[in-house]
Amino acid sequence: MTKIIEKFPYHIGKEIGTGAFASVRICYDDNAKIYAVKFINKKFATKCMGSNVWARRMASEVQLHRLCNGHKNIIHFYDTAENSHWRWVTLEFAQGGDLFDKIEPEVGIDEDVAQFYFAQLMEGISFMHSKGVAHRDLKPENILLDYNGNLKLSDFGFASLYAYKGKTRLLNSPVGSPPYAAPEITGQYDGAKVDIWSCGIILFALLSGNTPWDEAISNTGDYLIYRKQGERPSSYPWNRLSPGAYSIITGMLRSDPSKRFSIRRILQHPWLTSNTSFRTDNGNCSDPVALASRLMLKLHIDLDKPRSSLTDTSTYGNISMTQPTTKVSESDIHNHTAIYGYLSQPVQVNEEVDVTELMEKDPSLSQFSNTNGFIERLAGKAKNFYEICPPERLTRFYSKASKQYIIDRLYDTLRLLAVSLTTKHTSGQSTLYVKLHDKRKCLLQGEIELKTLGHNLELVNFIKSSGDPLEWRNFFKNVVSSLGKPIVLTDITS
Numbered sequence: 001m002t003k004i005i006e007k008f009p010y011h012i013g014k015e016i017g018t019g020a021f022a023s024v025r026i027c028y029d030d031n032a033k034i035y036a037v038k039f040i041n042k043k044f045a046t047k048c049m050g051s052n053v054w055a056r057r058m059a060s061e062v063q064l065h066r067l068c069n070g071h072k073n074i075i076h077f078y079d080t081a082e083n084s085h086w087r088w089v090t091l092e093f094a095q096g097g098d099l100f101d102k103i104e105p106e107v108g109i110d111e112d113v114a115q116f117y118f119a120q121l122m123e124g125i126s127f128m129h130s131k132g133v134a135h136r137d138l139k140p141e142n143i144l145l146d147y148n149g150n151l152k153l154s155d156f157g158f159a160s161l162y163a164y165k166g167k168t169r170l171l172n173s174p175v176g177s178p179p180y181a182a183p184e185i186t187g188q189y190d191g192a193k194v195d196i197w198s199c200g201i202i203l204f205a206l207l208s209g210n211t212p213w214d215e216a217i218s219n220t221g222d223y224l225i226y227r228k229q230g231e232r233p234s235s236y237p238w239n240r241l242s243p244g245a246y247s248i249i250t251g252m253l254r255s256d257p258s259k260r261f262s263i264r265r266i267l268q269h270p271w272l273t274s275n276t277s278f279r280t281d282n283g284n285c286s287d288p289v290a291l292a293s294r295l296m297l298k299l300h301i302d303l304d305k306p307r308s309s310l311t312d313t314s315t316y317g318n319i320s321m322t323q324p325t326t327k328v329s330e331s332d333i334h335n336h337t338a339i340y341g342y343l344s345q346p347v348q349v350n351e352e353v354d355v356t357e358l359m360e361k362d363p364s365l366s367q368f369s370n371t372n373g374f375i376e377r378l379a380g381k382a383k384n385f386y387e388i389c390p391p392e393r394l395t396r397f398y399s400k401a402s403k404q405y406i407i408d409r410l411y412d413t414l415r416l417l418a419v420s421l422t423t424k425h426t427s428g429q430s431t432l433y434v435k436l437h438d439k440r441k442c443l444l445q446g447e448i449e450l451k452t453l454g455h456n457l458e459l460v461n462f463i464k465s466s467g468d469p470l471e472w473r474n475f476f477k478n479v480v481s482s483l484g485k486p487i488v489l490t491d492i493t494s
């Protein structure tokens with residue numbers, strides 16, 4: 001691929017994510033070293049935020065991320081530069097994708113796997129706090145994995161310096177995503193304590209596949225019930241947690257920040273110190289293949305069981321605090337090139353793909369199987385995490401139905417789910433751009449890409465561009481369950 005941006009030092013590959021003002025793409029240098037580069041369209045960011053606010057936010061993100069360089073559970077910051085149109089930030093590429101893409105909604109992951117990831121999360125946060133930096137936007141979108149399945153914290157867009165040279169200060173901007181944000185976020189608050197709250201919600205989501213409430217900033221819904229139960233709930237799903245997990249989570253989710261567990265107390269909690277089955281002495285994963293297999297074996301879509309539809313997706317209000325409402329107009333989202341121009345052009349696919357070999361090695365097929373055989377077979381041959389748990393999103397399926405038939409059925413289903421939708425057809429590929437709100441009323445958007453692989457085989461890929469990966473998987477499950485077995489291939493022989 002050619003260098004097409006003035007002064008840009010890397011070759012540009014495919015888009016791997018988008019944020020409020022950014023398109024994140026894989027890029028590589030002349031030595032084939034890979035990076036994730038976050039491109040910000042300066043004109044667009046300035047228009048939405050005002051030049052002063054944007055310049056200050058950018059400077060702070062870069063400065064604080066650089067300050068937190070040097071920890072194995074934090075994405076490494078390399079460099080930043082700009083030309084007349086673009087500002088770019090060069091980062092370590094988290095090759096394993098989103099951790100929460102590998103987590104089953106409403107189910108979660110096994111407790112020892114959660115202990116492993118939670119310990120890595122707390123080590124990353126503890127390092128940030130030792131530098132005086134609060135992240136303030138901890139949520140599944142910002143928890144990535146490297147090549148070996150180790151956790152990497154990303155996105156310093158809302159980070160803030162709360163301690164410097166022994167002095168601390170209270171913060172006061174209401175940032176974060178409602179399900180993960182601490183109750184005190186609307187007033188003055190201690191930056192370290194709001195991060196601890198968010199990590200408590202993340203641990204709850206790791207173990208149960210859901211967040212405990214829509215938001216804790218008002219005394220309503222499930223949070224109100226939690227408060228009424230003296231923050232010692234005994235109902236489902238709290239009663240599914242082991243005593244140790246219950247103790248650490250409720251200690252982190254104390255509404256009074258002065259009573260909330262400190263990082264020190266969390267790191268010394270017996271629930272965290274007692275089980276180290278996946279950890280080496282330096283905190284990395286001791287058995288990446290076993291870890292990946294355990295994650296994959298929890299993913300399951302039962303095509304014989306009808307699923308309840310997404311909740312009211314037609315309401316377009318109440319967007320996550322992280323997502324400015326002035327963000328991108330509806331037409332901009334569906335016409336991505338309006339904002340990102342040639343950065344968004346689809347990458348070319350290799351037409352000479354060997355379909356049988358591809359399917360035999362594709363772990364995403366295992367989520368439709370009722371047995372563990374597929375993953376056990378892969379694990380028997382695998383040497384690395386990514387051979388079992390691939391970097392590509394697992395929200396995809398194969399089909400032998402005709403492309404037009406799949407598109408028609410997708411249209412029917414998406415209409416029922418009140419998903420906003422536009423379509424683009426190019427040779428050999430059709431793309432449906434979707435935008436909806438998840439059950440927490442946070443924005444979810446991405447594309448459903450249909451690619452003909454030959455041999456009457458279509459690959460249907462649900463690629464999230466922004467939003468909660470757990471909710472994206474929920475959306476995928478709803479659509480796939482509604483399409484059902486005649487369309488979705490459940491194993492390589494069907």
Ligand SMILES: Nc1ncnc2c1ncn2[C@@H]1O[C@H](COP(=O)(O)OP(=O)(O)OP(=O)(O)O)[C@@H](O)[C@H]1O
Binds near residue numbers: 020157
């Ligand atoms: N270093 C990375 N390696 C791999 N993927 C990445 C990396 N950085 C970001 N991404 C992907 O791009 C997405 C958007 O990146 P990021 O959250 O940094 O953008 P943002 O503009 O700050 O987003 P937001 O609007 O949520 O604040 C992430 O959710 C992730 O899927």
